[in-house]
Amino acid sequence: MIRNYFKTAFRRLKKNKGFTAINVLGLSIGLATCLLILFYVCDELSFDRYNANADRIYRINEDIKFGTKTVSGATTAPSVAQALKSNLPGIEDAVRLKFAGGIKVTKGDNHLYESKAVYADASLFNVFTLRMIAGEPKTALAEPHTVVIDEAMAQKYFGTVQHVIGKTLVFNLQENYKVTGV
Numbered sequence: 001m002i003r004n005y006f007k008t009a010f011r012r013l014k015k016n017k018g019f020t021a022i023n024v025l026g027l028s029i030g031l032a033t034c035l036l037i038l039f040y041v042c043d044e045l046s047f048d049r050y051n052a053n054a055d056r057i058y059r060i061n062e063d064i065k066f067g068t069k070t071v072s073g074a075t076t077a078p079s080v081a082q083a084l085k086s087n088l089p090g091i092e093d094a095v096r097l098k099f100a101g102g103i104k105v106t107k108g109d110n111h112l113y114e115s116k117a118v119y120a121d122a123s124l125f126n127v128f129t130l131r132m133i134a135g136e137p138k139t140a141l142a143e144p145h146t147v148v149i150d151e152a153m154a155q156k157y158f159g160t161v162q163h164v165i166g167k168t169l170v171f172n173l174q175e176n177y178k179v180t181g182v
Contacts, residue, residue, distance in 0.1 A: 052129045056092075060084075081121070095120060095127045106170040107157040114153070134165055135181025147171075148181035 013020045048054045060080060064071045081094035100117035124130070125137035132140070133151065140148050147169060151161050158164045167179050 050129060053127075057127060093123050093126045095123045097121075097124075103171050104173060105157070106173060110157065112156065133161055133182045135179075137181070140181035143178075143180075145175065145177050146180040147177040149179060151182060154179075154182045 048057065051057060059074055060076050061072060061074050062076045064073075075098075078096065081096050085091050085094050098119040100119050101115075103114050103117040105112050105114050120141060122141040124141060125132075130137070132148075135148065140146065149157075149164075149169075154161045154164050157169060158167060161182055164179050164182060169177050169179065171177055
């Protein structure tokens with residue numbers, strides 16, 4: 001019986017080729033669009049879910065206009081964070097992050113290039129939930145010229161993840177930074 005239904009449907013689809021093509025094309029475009037929107041929304045909602053307070057973290061963007069050209073970016077003047085904290089009572093804390101670009105790191109005779117370095121305020125660990133293996137998050141970036149490194153970097157420069165607190169790395173052949181966290 002069901003075989004007969006398929007035969008009848010196939011014959012009708014063959015008989016009305018234009019109508020069939022329009023229906024199949026419309027269905028295909030509709031499904032593809034629906035899937036693209038679903039994937040986009042899932043991707044957008046997946047960021048920063050590891051943070052305990054992800055629903056309370058916001059990023060400030062800046063639009064700069066040069067004549068008729070507009071440049072958008074996730075950068076602001078350095079004083080914006082402090083101004084927002086002092087003037088808006090709903091803001092609990094603020095952290096400034098600045099992509100440092102490439103940094104040449106020296107440890108002994110090793111000169112290596114790190115491409116993913118970021119300068120951050122001491123309040124970084126108050127805003128973001130980052131797991132520390134060694135060091136104290138509340139005091140890790142409290143002093144100038146201190147650095148928090150990840151496990152891979154600790155392994156690369158010191159050969160271990162343990163006992164690296166207090167050791168020194170030289171950035172760009174001129175600035176000594178004390179490791180205060182991993």
